[in-house]
Amino acid sequence: MNELFTLPVLLGVLYSGVRLATPYLYAALGEMFAQRSGVVNLGVDGIMLMGAFTAFFIVTNTGSLALGMLGAMLIGLLMGLLMSFVSVNLRAVQGISGIGLYLFGLGLSSLLFKRLLGSTKAIDGFQAIPIPFLSDLPYVGDVFFKHNALVYVAFALVPVAAFVLNRTTLGLKIRAAGMKPEAADSLGVSVAGVRYFCVCLGGVMAGVAGASLSIGLINLFQENMTSGLGFIAVALVYFGGWTPVGVMVGALLFSMVNAFQLWVQVKDILPSSYRDFVVMLPYVLTIVALVFGRRARQPTALSKPFSRGEN
Amino acid sequence: MVFPKTPMAQLPTGRDRIEELRMVGITKRFPGVLANDRVDFDVRAGEIHALLGENGAGKSTLMRQLCGLYKPDADEIHLNGALRHFNSPADSIHAGIGMIHQHFMLVPALTVAENVALGLSSSRGPLLDLDRVSKRIDELGKRYSLKVQPDAQVWQLSVGEQQRVEILKALYRGAALLALDEPTAVLTPQEVGELFKVLRQMAADGHALIFISHKLHEIIDVSQRVTVMRDGRVVSTHPTAGSTRAQLASEMVGRPVILEYEKKPYAPPVVGEAPRLEVDDLWVRGDRGRDALRGVSLEVHAGEILGIAGVSGNGQRELAEALTGLRPVAKGHVRVNGRDLTHASPLQRIAAGQSAIPEERMKDGVVKDFSVAENLILQDHGHAPFSRGGFMDPTAITRESAALVKGFNVKTPTLDTPTKNLSGGNIQKLILARELSRKPAVLICAQPSRGVDIGATEYIHQRLLEQRERGMATLLISEDLDELLALSDRIGVMYEGRLMAVMDRAEATLARLGLLMAGVSS
Numbered sequence: 001m002n003e004l005f006t007l008p009v010l011l012g013v014l015y016s017g018v019r020l021a022t023p024y025l026y027a028a029l030g031e032m033f034a035q036r037s038g039v040v041n042l043g044v045d046g047i048m049l050m051g052a053f054t055a056f057f058i059v060t061n062t063g064s065l066a067l068g069m070l071g072a073m074l075i076g077l078l079m080g081l082l083m084s085f086v087s088v089n090l091r092a093v094q095g096i097s098g099i100g101l102y103l104f105g106l107g108l109s110s111l112l113f114k115r116l117l118g119s120t121k122a123i124d125g126f127q128a129i130p131i132p133f134l135s136d137l138p139y140v141g142d143v144f145f146k147h148n149a150l151v152y153v154a155f156a157l158v159p160v161a162a163f164v165l166n167r168t169t170l171g172l173k174i175r176a177a178g179m180k181p182e183a184a185d186s187l188g189v190s191v192a193g194v195r196y197f198c199v200c201l202g203g204v205m206a207g208v209a210g211a212s213l214s215i216g217l218i219n220l221f222q223e224n225m226t227s228g229l230g231f232i233a234v235a236l237v238y239f240g241g242w243t244p245v246g247v248m249v250g251a252l253l254f255s256m257v258n259a260f261q262l263w264v265q266v267k268d269i270l271p272s273s274y275r276d277f278v279v280m281l282p283y284v285l286t287i288v289a290l291v292f293g294r295r296a297r298q299p300t301a302l303s304k305p306f307s308r309g310e311n
Numbered sequence: 312m313v314f315p316k317t318p319m320a321q322l323p324t325g326r327d328r329i330e331e332l333r334m335v336g337i338t339k340r341f342p343g344v345l346a347n348d349r350v351d352f353d354v355r356a357g358e359i360h361a362l363l364g365e366n367g368a369g370k371s372t373l374m375r376q377l378c379g380l381y382k383p384d385a386d387e388i389h390l391n392g393a394l395r396h397f398n399s400p401a402d403s404i405h406a407g408i409g410m411i412h413q414h415f416m417l418v419p420a421l422t423v424a425e426n427v428a429l430g431l432s433s434s435r436g437p438l439l440d441l442d443r444v445s446k447r448i449d450e451l452g453k454r455y456s457l458k459v460q461p462d463a464q465v466w467q468l469s470v471g472e473q474q475r476v477e478i479l480k481a482l483y484r485g486a487a488l489l490a491l492d493e494p495t496a497v498l499t500p501q502e503v504g505e506l507f508k509v510l511r512q513m514a515a516d517g518h519a520l521i522f523i524s525h526k527l528h529e530i531i532d533v534s535q536r537v538t539v540m541r542d543g544r545v546v547s548t549h550p551t552a553g554s555t556r557a558q559l560a561s562e563m564v565g566r567p568v569i570l571e572y573e574k575k576p577y578a579p580p581v582v583g584e585a586p587r588l589e590v591d592d593l594w595v596r597g598d599r600g601r602d603a604l605r606g607v608s609l610e611v612h613a614g615e616i617l618g619i620a621g622v623s624g625n626g627q628r629e630l631a632e633a634l635t636g637l638r639p640v641a642k643g644h645v646r647v648n649g650r651d652l653t654h655a656s657p658l659q660r661i662a663a664g665q666s667a668i669p670e671e672r673m674k675d676g677v678v679k680d681f682s683v684a685e686n687l688i689l690q691d692h693g694h695a696p697f698s699r700g701g702f703m704d705p706t707a708i709t710r711e712s713a714a715l716v717k718g719f720n721v722k723t724p725t726l727d728t729p730t731k732n733l734s735g736g737n738i739q740k741l742i743l744a745r746e747l748s749r750k751p752a753v754l755i756c757a758q759p760s761r762g763v764d765i766g767a768t769e770y771i772h773q774r775l776l777e778q779r780e781r782g783m784a785t786l787l788i789s790e791d792l793d794e795l796l797a798l799s800d801r802i803g804v805m806y807e808g809r810l811m812a813v814m815d816r817a818e819a820t821l822a823r824l825g826l827l828m829a830g831v832s833s
Contacts, residue, residue, distance in 0.1 A: 168438055169432065170437065184430065185380075187480075189429065
């Protein structure tokens with residue numbers, strides 16, 4: 001038990017925590033945009049799986065990480081378009097259609113994997129880039145500044161997302177579309193356009209989130225390799241009160257817990273009877289997050305389809 | 312900012328005037344309804360043109376076509392002589408038309424400046440320029456006496472202030488023509504006066520204004536011309552000067568209308584007689600967890616109507632809900648006929664002789680997909696004669712509900728018609744039939760004539776007065792001051808969860824009520 005609380009273990013957990021926050025961040029920031037515009041996309045996990053597979057497949061065949069990333073973004077965009085069409089044009093119940101999108105992504109990525117690759121072989125993913133000087137700092141350098149580019153970009157997107165949302169005309173339209181679409185519409189804002197944009201952006205980000213697993217962190221593809229990470233990302237949006245910083249805090253909290261449980265498993269520190277409980281931690285935390293999520297800040301038109309003149 | 316003496320063609324905002332807007336032969340059909348039938352309407356720069364009609368007469372539909380929310384089936388809209396088509400709100404805004412909707416089109420969680428800037432291009436490209444927007448809002452506010460704080464969040468503002476934001480929003484976009492849909496519905500009499508001052512000034516500056524209302528004295532007060540609509544058609548258009556309320560009312564309804572009821576004089580309660588309804592220091596929480604009622608005490612005696620006035624959102628809804636068992640009471644007491652019913656369920660209250668006409672009749676008054684007959688026995692279905700041993704008796708149900716439909720003049724094709732297919736007035740009469748046929752001792756009655764046509768309103772009012780003579784104690788909560796003044800024996804005013812004052816009807820003047828509604832107690 002005491003082995004758990006040594007400095008190397010602590011640093012290891014913190015390092016992995018920052019690293020593992022990456023897929024949560026991409027997926028949850030993207031989902032946050034979709035939800036701020038009024039659309040809940042529960043299909044994030046399915047998009048992530050398709051993004052993960054696409055990126056891995058392309059990198060396996062071409063060796064190009066850039067092409068792999070581009071492919072994941074493209075597939076995310078296409079699935080985002082599908083979700084937008086279903087929820088904006090067809091006005092479907094978003095919870096149900098999102099689950100459909102998830103199952104579609106889950107099934108298709110497994111099928112394609114079996115058909116096109118069959119077995120998995122590790123690839124060379126994104127390599128760590130130590131930041132000069134900063135990475136030499138004691139402890140802090142090890143935890144924060146020895147990651148690959150995908151990790152840095154994910155964290156850099158947090159202030160960017162906050163800026164877009166709060167300081168740009170686009171952000172104002174997004175916020176209005178998610179809170180009172182009829183008001184935005186009466187001022188000539190295209191609610192459908194804004195929602196399409198945000199859901200597609202969320203799709204692209206979910207694609208990147210998937211790729212960050214398969215060609216950035218794990219460098220492998222396995223069937224259902226996200227194991228529900230996309231759903232946790234949706235929960236993080238609630239937990240974070242629909243703000244980028246809140247989402248980041250949540251993502252770090254979850255990934256730290258996740259890193260902790262991975263360490264416990266790998267190092268075989270705890271007796272096995274405790275271990276199962278530790279593995280459950282992230283999921284328990286998801287439920288807690290949803291219960292205590294700051295509902296008051298929820299976009300008021302969340303998951304409500306909009307059509308002109310119906311109110 | 313200096314506003315120069317403008318040449319005729321320009322407004323003080325620097326935009327071109329709309330000298331004339333003409334809508335010719337506008338027709339709009341919804342499934343089963345001809346909402347606008349060859350409607351002709353026009354408005355000129357410098358005039359306030361009132362559009363009068365009952366709910367469902369087609370006024371809002373006509374305006375929604377003008378502001379691009381609906382596409383007309385047949386249309387011809389001429390602006391300054393040129394034919395125009397408005398396919399979206401953006402088209403209409405671009406043409407200089409501003410619409411103030413009855414339900415404000417504001418985002419409550421955004422600031423005033425953000426609401427104004429929404430959808431406009433910024434002087435800083437993709438970045439917001441809220442500081443410049445705020446400055447311009449201040450300038451416009453000064454010019455038109457529309458004071459607001461640009462950085463206040465809209466949900467913090469009073470209804471009157473929110474309306475100013477709506478008008479500023481339109482002016483900011485260079486509206487030369489402003490259509491206001493029922494703008495006075497939620498205002499205190501003083502606020503109405505201020506709004507009219509603003510409207511008159513805008514007209515004097517060369518704006519064209521459309522004022523939609525069903526309140527006759529306001530139309531006579533503020534407009535130069537009036538167009539009356541009924542059942543989707545224009546009945547007449549004429550100058551307002553010289554029109555009387557009675558004349559406008561009969562044009563609107565299509566027959567002579569009673570504007571003042573014959574009412575037996577109010578007999579103050581006998582000393583020592585216990586009130587039918589007693590409310591003592593009632594505290595109730597609102598939806599947001601804050602105190603919505605803060606120590607309300609009142610008494611209603613047999614044969615008395617106590618009116619409760621107030622601007623929407625000052626605790627009236629919570630009062631009605633608490634008294635009907637739909638909202639928990641935090642503190643205080645409620646007694647009906649001397650029995651403590653503070654925490655009683657709706658069923659216990661009904662058993663104690665209390666009935667209720669709920670504010671949201673489609674939500675709390677009827678099950679809208681149920682038939683007329685089913686809704687009529689909604690509360691009595693569990694006992695004889697409607698059911699025996701758990702089995703419904705269709706013969707008894709049909710017999711009783713047919714009698715109620717006839718007795719209360721509910722216009723419905725059949726007893727099996729889904730209730731949602733009835734007009735607002737007939738649904739209200741149905742609820743009245745169900746609630747009054749029980750001969751209640753106490754009636755909690757909220758907004759009985761909201762969204763109800765004049766004919767049905769008249770009928771409902773007569774029935775309430777009839778029950779008053781029978782000895783029923785009525786708590787009448789209404790935002791319609793005319794209604795309160797016509798029916799009440801005493802009137803109280805609610806402000807921020809408190810009952811400001813209760814006065815005899817004879818002492819209640821519009822001015823006094825208005826001040827109390829704004830929270831001024833002296």
